[in-house]
Amino acid sequence: MSSQIIDSQRWNIIKTIGHGAHSTVYEVERKFHLNDDFSTKSKQINEKLAIKVANAQENSIYLDAEAELMKILGETKFFCKFIENGIFPDGRSYIVEELLNQTLSQRINSVSGIISLQSSLLIARQCLKIIETFHHAGFVHNDIKPDNFVYRLIQPDYCKEEIVLIDFGLSAISESYQLNSSIFTNVNCVQHNKASRATRYSTYRIHEGNIGTQIDDLGSWLNMSIEFSTGNLPWSHIKDRNIAGEMKKRLSIADVVQQSGADAVFLQLGNIIESESITHIPLDYRPLFDIIDNRLQQLIFNIEPQQIHHISDDDIEMKLIDWDSERKLNEDNKKKGRLKQTKITDIILPTFEKDDDSKIEEEDKSTTKQFKQCGMKQFGQHQGIKRPGSS
Structure with missing residues (x-):
């Protein structure tokens, strides 16, 4: 200006x-x-x-x-x-x-706190692309949760809603990232005492107060994505921080997926995140995108697994979410007793003070x-x- x-x-x-x-x-x-x-x-x-x-x-x-x-x-x-x-x-x-417009929490809560698997994966894919870009810049966010993904205000001539990442107050320079530019010397990111308050989505490592890594960001992203389609995580309604921490320590990714009632695609994603192949820096996000894209092709285009072929990012990213249909589906399920009202929020340590x-x-x-x-x-x-x- x-x-x-x-x-x-x-x-x-x-x-x-x-x-x-x-x-x-x-x-x-x-x-x-x-x-x-x-x-x-x-x-x-x-x-x-x-x-x-x-x-x-x-x-x-x-x-x-x-x-x-x-x-x-x-x-x-x-x-x-x-x-x-x-x-x-x-x-x-x-x-x-x-x-900006509504947060992901507000948008999903407006349709009773649960969305379809297809919509969940479409949103998860957008969020993963944002996290990948942030990580490639050399940073760890340390506070990945639905409240920190926000929709932009819709432009009259643009039909697709964009999601952006906000709130970098807890972000830090990735210790294991090769920083090739002197511009990073101007960032006063203090690594210690900056653990996320979003206990609901953080990994066990962050829950215990360890310095966050890019892998921890992906773990929070996975927890968040599971909750989109199921409305809960095994520790969602546990208010005691210590008990929630013990559950995270004890449960495997398979246990989390099973107890949340989530689709098997999240088990595949969790196994990739925990595998040795993704622990090197910079991280390779392609296996995660491939798993999401394969499942989306089955859901959107009704393509059998053996027939799956590569489609462009635009084919998937331009697939719009019908929020009115999501709301109507949840209302119908609620009438039939299939849906319990839920809210996506961090009930253990809320971001906003009361x-x-x-x-x-x-x-x-x-x-x-x-x-x-x-x-x-x-x-x-x-x-x-x-x-x-x-x-």
Whole structure:
């Protein structure tokens, strides 16, 4: 963005989108005037964006690292678009980014928390492609879960919904990845004490507090994908963290698939993830895509296993999910007693804290005041911007 637009912008908070352990996300509207090259009149531009604000100064380290990582990832269809970042006078960091639509959790919960195997695999494939791209950039996400995959706002001339990965506050540089660029020296990713709070989807290693790896990201992706089609995992309704951890330690991937009532395709995927062939860096994701594609060909095109042949990514990725049909199917199954109402969420250690409304309202007022005071100056653009108390 040009400095002219930055200086003339005005920010209005519309609503709170989410309140987490380290930050709060708001929907905001940016209003500015842009001069027309062919006219002396200026045109007012209204743009809705999202801003993530650190809850306290000590939480700013997560947002600072996330902002640097977003800059490295660049503008792609797989990740949330970065706009700018900065520091409020009280030392809290913020990130301005594109406004997105529903999370995967919200979308699937809107149809009773369970979707068909075909839709589950279509979504799992999209998420795997995003994770592959993130891993190839040299990072571990450390918090793979449905709440961190979000749909983009649908463009009028584009029929396919895009899913993007968000929330890089717990992300870290992969220790075993060969980093060939000096740009990674600018990423202040702290490996220790950054275990995922999403106990429901994390692997046993992460559950025990170990440093996350790309394999752990894939393990979380598998747990998430199993739950899409079954609505549960063996430990889903266990509120005691220690008991849930013991279950993860004891159960094999075959046990997880069987107890969840999942399709055998997830056992195949789990065996690949746990196999020696995928432990080298960079990981080879092709076997995982092949397993998903083979099963999708059977489901979508009614092709027998012995007749399966390679089809293009576009053939599968352009297959749209009919959410109305998913909802109707679940309603019919519920009437017949075949479906138990379920919700995809992390019931053990929720991502969003349950603060009372008055506290959130006070924080909203405080943030609004900060917007007016600081003028949203860009991070690092002005020399001498320091956090209060810093040397």
